[in-house]
Amino acid sequence: MSAPPASAARGSPAAPPPEIATTGRExxxxxxFGSDAHSYATAKVEALRANVEAAALSAPATDFPAA
Structure with missing residues (x-):
């Protein structure tokens, strides 16, 4: 992987963090990328978890009858 251009700023897609290319793992x-993206994703997951837990009581009422 070549070095990013000197004009590449922190957070620039032209300059991916070297850890990504060198981890050697999947x-x-x-x-x-970035703490703001992590914060947004964490909030989204928490909201989704709350929605799933709220539906836990009503979900069985929509099951098909046992055969």
Missing amino acids: LPLRLL
Whole structure:
């Protein structure tokens, strides 16, 4: 991998962090670049978890009858 251009600023897509290219392991499905992206994703997961837990009581009422 070549070095990023001297004009590449921190957070620039032209300059991916070297850790990504050199880990030698499989990367996660979703890469979160930056603490703001991590904070947003964490809040989204928590909101989704709350929604799933809220539906836990009503979900069985929509099951098909046992055969």
